[in-house]
Amino acid sequence: MADSHYSLIIVGGGLSGLAAGIRFARFGESVLILEKHAIPGGLNSYYYRKNFLLETGLHAMTNYAAPKERQAPLNRLFRQLNLSRKQFNTHEQFSSRILFKDQLSLDFSNDISLLRENISAIFPHSIDSFDALLKFVQEYDPFTPREWISTRQTLNDYLKDPVLINMILLPLMVYGNSEEHDMDLGQFVIMFRSIFMEGFFRPDDTIKEFLDLLIDKFKSLGGEIRYKHGVSSFIQDGDAIKGVMLDNNKELYCDAIISTIGSPGTEKLLVGSPQSKHPVGQMSFVESIYILPHECKKTIVNDQTIIFYSLADDFDYCRPKHPIDSQWGVICFPENFKGLPPADHFQIRTTHAANYDLWKNVSRQEYKQMKGKYAQESRGVIEEIIGNFYQNVVYEDSFTPVTIEKFTGKECGAVYGSPLKVKDGRTAFNNLFVAGTDQGYLGIIGSMLSGVTVVNQHILSAG
Amino acid sequence: MTRDEIKDVVLEIIADIDEDAEMEGLNPDEPLRDQLDLDSMDFLDIVMELRKRYKLQIPEEDYPELATLTSCVNYLEPKLQNL
Numbered sequence: 001m002a003d004s005h006y007s008l009i010i011v012g013g014g015l016s017g018l019a020a021g022i023r024f025a026r027f028g029e030s031v032l033i034l035e036k037h038a039i040p041g042g043l044n045s046y047y048y049r050k051n052f053l054l055e056t057g058l059h060a061m062t063n064y065a066a067p068k069e070r071q072a073p074l075n076r077l078f079r080q081l082n083l084s085r086k087q088f089n090t091h092e093q094f095s096s097r098i099l100f101k102d103q104l105s106l107d108f109s110n111d112i113s114l115l116r117e118n119i120s121a122i123f124p125h126s127i128d129s130f131d132a133l134l135k136f137v138q139e140y141d142p143f144t145p146r147e148w149i150s151t152r153q154t155l156n157d158y159l160k161d162p163v164l165i166n167m168i169l170l171p172l173m174v175y176g177n178s179e180e181h182d183m184d185l186g187q188f189v190i191m192f193r194s195i196f197m198e199g200f201f202r203p204d205d206t207i208k209e210f211l212d213l214l215i216d217k218f219k220s221l222g223g224e225i226r227y228k229h230g231v232s233s234f235i236q237d238g239d240a241i242k243g244v245m246l247d248n249n250k251e252l253y254c255d256a257i258i259s260t261i262g263s264p265g266t267e268k269l270l271v272g273s274p275q276s277k278h279p280v281g282q283m284s285f286v287e288s289i290y291i292l293p294h295e296c297k298k299t300i301v302n303d304q305t306i307i308f309y310s311l312a313d314d315f316d317y318c319r320p321k322h323p324i325d326s327q328w329g330v331i332c333f334p335e336n337f338k339g340l341p342p343a344d345h346f347q348i349r350t351t352h353a354a355n356y357d358l359w360k361n362v363s364r365q366e367y368k369q370m371k372g373k374y375a376q377e378s379r380g381v382i383e384e385i386i387g388n389f390y391q392n393v394v395y396e397d398s399f400t401p402v403t404i405e406k407f408t409g410k411e412c413g414a415v416y417g418s419p420l421k422v423k424d425g426r427t428a429f430n431n432l433f434v435a436g437t438d439q440g441y442l443g444i445i446g447s448m449l450s451g452v453t454v455v456n457q458h459i460l461s462a463g
Numbered sequence: 464m465t466r467d468e469i470k471d472v473v474l475e476i477i478a479d480i481d482e483d484a485e486m487e488g489l490n491p492d493e494p495l496r497d498q499l500d501l502d503s504m505d506f507l508d509i510v511m512e513l514r515k516r517y518k519l520q521i522p523e524e525d526y527p528e529l530a531t532l533t534s535c536v537n538y539l540e541p542k543l544q545n546l
Contacts, residue, residue, distance in 0.1 A: 027511040070483075070500055079505060084482055456504075460511060 005253045006032045008459060009244060011231050012260035014042020015444050016436035018214040020258050020451030022081045025221035027460055033223065036230040036409060040215060043408050043415055044444055046208045050395055054289055058207045059306060059332040059349060060200035063445040064092055064110050072198065074445055080452045083217060091337035093200035093305035098167045099385065101313045106167055110199030123164045133158040137193060142186035145423045149185035163313050171195055171308045173317045174330055174351065176442035178281040178416035180318040187440065194443055200305060202337045234269045241432045256459050260436040260451070263418050264411050281414030282319040284401035286354040288375055289347060291395040297346040300389055307331040309385055323359060324352045324374045326381045348389065350382050356401040356412040371398060416442065425454040433458050464543045469536050476512045480505050491532040517543060
């Protein structure tokens with residue numbers, strides 16, 4: 001059956017899967033993306049409520065680079081996918097703030113010198129060691145496979161000041177760390193570069209238009225995508241995978257397969273698979289979205305794009321003992337980027353660490369009550385920081401680790417995947433590879449580069 | 464294909480890979496990488512595009528043959544003569 005055999009099948013139509021698909025469709029033969037849901041995007045998708053298009057994951061894209069910086073990850077990615085960077089309009093952040101204990105603050109922008117100046121003013125004894133850290137980050141190769149190295153230990157050696165260390169770690173951890181408490185040094189370097197050295201931006205439109213651009217490209221190169229097609233198992237043949245069994249019991253065959261659904265999820269598709277080698281991540285989050293009339297913007301925010309706060313002068317990045325931890329979190333203003341065309345509405349998005357088990361193991365009614373209760377607790381803290389806004393809210397929604405698991409397939413709502421990363425994308429099967437978050441690349445640009453890299457190294461090079 | 468046709472194909476492939484490539488004033492005997500700021504990933508895309516279009520397998524040891532526009536044409540001419 002010719003129509004049931006593909007050169008490459010990609011499980012998951014999120015950003016890494018779409019990027020892998022485009023890359024392969026460009027130079028390879030037939031390629032099929034299987035997406036469980038009715039729309040693409042995975043973690044970074046969208047939904048509609050009351051005529052509002054709401055994004056699921058996107059606060060900002062990281063890895064900003066001007067078009068002329070040819071070797072920057074963003075621009076390399078566009079060339080690899082044969083997309084025009086010139087036609088992709090970007091809007092940089094104004095600046096973002098790391099706020100500790102309501103009084104200590106560090107501002108940073110896409111120009112590292114702002115962070116440097118702030119550190120110099122607030123932690124004058126640490127500026128030389130921060131410069132040494134910067135040099136270290138620039139020279140370190142985070143992509144060479146090596147043993148786990150403690151970021152906290154490394155930062156203790158460089159910066160010494162525990163408050164400064166926590167302030168620097170907060171944005172990097174909350175936007176991409178799958179481990180609790182500490183972080184692998186390679187991941188730290190990747191995150192430090194993508195957030196502090198390259199920085200935040202948004203495209204002209206929402207994630208929907210970005211996904212449309214990718215889908216159009218994929219299809220124009222001959223790629224095929226099927227929605228509402230979940231995979232129930234892999235069809236194994238010795239140490240190779242022959243194909244996939246779909247949820248509807250149909251079988252599809254392929255020469256190679258890329259799974260973007262995470263290592264734990266991938267292991268589950270293997271029949272009679274040995275005990276899982278890849279622990280499920282513990283870190284998940286609740287997110288609230290508030291929509292206000294546009295005129296409220298000026299009373300709430302000036303030129304801050306994102307605020308990372310902690311009410312204490314330290315913070316412990318871990319699964320909280322309570323349903324949420326409102327002691328630290330993120331407040332994002334997705335409309336507040338330079339030169340974004342004014343929207344009718346103004347959004348505030350807030351993020352806190354959350355405990356998956358405590359949201360999962362309750363009745364439907366308790367779950368609803370918890371949502372209300374903890375949204376209120378969160379608001380109390382957020383309004384202390386940015387002032388009262390709730391009286392003007394025209395629409396609000398929130399999602400929990402359970403929502404994330406349901407719609408993204410990320411087990412336990414672990415948005416950043418398993419703490420154990422597979423840097424080379426290989427598995428125990430010679431034609432099965434993993435791409436995406438569990439390869440250790442992070443963020444939208446990172447996960448897309450992951451898809452491209454796996455195709456380049458393992459699929460196209462073999463032909 | 465004639466030498467001129469091969470040259471046009473190579474330039475067309477490069478233009479598709481890099482929207483910023485400035486073809487005017489390109490010295491055919493100077494390395495393409497230096498003149499167009501191509502990196503190794505871009506370079507591989509040229510090889511893969513040739514593979515896709517003409518089913519040409521270019522082994523890695525032959526990559527230096529593709530260094531300049533003239534050397535590209537010299538290398539590809541016998542391989543594409545029957546097209």
